Amino acid sequence: MAKEKEKQAPEKTASPVKRLLFIGVPVLLILLVAAGTGFYLLGALNTTGSAEARQSDTGRDKTELGPLVEMDDFVVNIVHRDSTRFLKVGITLEVRDKTSSESVKKRIPQITDSVLLLLGNRKYDDVKDLQGKMQLKADLLAKIRSLAGKGEVTNLYFTDFVVQ
Template structure:
C-alpha cells in the first residue's frame, strides 16, 4: 500500500492550504452572495443620503421662503381721494364732415387732506369748466372714441387744470358719463 498512499482517490484536499486555495476559487453562488451583501449596504446608504438631503434642502428652502415673507412689508393703501363734481358738458366735436355731439360728466379727484384746493376748485369752477370746454371743442370723434383716446383726454384735462391751480393739484380725472352721438 505504500505506492497507493501517494494517490488520493477522494476529492478532499490533503492540506489546509489546498483547502483555502480551493475555497478562494470562482464560485457563482459566492459572487452573488458577495454582491448582495455589499450592494444592500450601498443601496441603503444611497437611499438614506437621498432622504437626508431631501429634508435638509426642504428646510433650507422653507427658511428662505419665511425670510421672504418676513421682509415684505405691506404698504398701507392711500386714503380715498375727494371728488369735485363738474356739471355736465354738452358740446359739438371738431369734426368737419359730420359734426358729432358729446355729453360728458367729469369729476376731479384731489387729496382730501388739502382743504385749500377744495376751496380753490369751488372758487374757480367757471374757469375750470372753460378749460375743459376748450379742450373738448378741439377734439374730433376719432380722438376720443377709443379707450386710449379717453385716457389721453383725461391726462390733458388734468394737466391744463393743474396749470391754473395755485393751492395744489388734482390727482385724477374721472368720467362719470361719456356719450358720443
C-alpha cells in the same frame, strides 16, 4: 504614406468642450442680460421704494379717496368728417384735502372754460377708442392742475362719457 497624410491633415472636428464654450457661453450671457433687463424694466429689483410708492405726498394711502369736486356735465360739438357729433362728458375731480377743495371750487369758471375749449377742439376719431379717451383725460388733468395750483388736484374721473 498613410501615416504622412494623417500627420499633414489637421483634425477638423472641434471637441465638445470647445463647442460648448463658443456657443453655450454667449447664449447664456445673452439670456442673463435679457433677464436682468426684464427685471429692471418691470421694477422687480426696486424694493426700496415700494412702501413709499403706496403713500401719496400727504401721507394718505393710495386706496383712500380724497375729497371730490363734481363739475356740471359738458356737452360740446365735435367734428366727424362732414357731420357734427355731440360729446357729453361728466367730470369729477379728486383733490388733496378740504382746503384744496375750496380753492378748486373758486376756480370752477376758469376750469370750465378750459375744459370746454379742450373738448371742443377734439374730433370724433380722437375720442372713439380707449387710447384717445386716456389722452383726453391726461390733457384735461394737466390743464386743470395748471389752473388749480400745484398738487391741488390729484386725479380726474370721467363720470359720464357719451359720443353721439
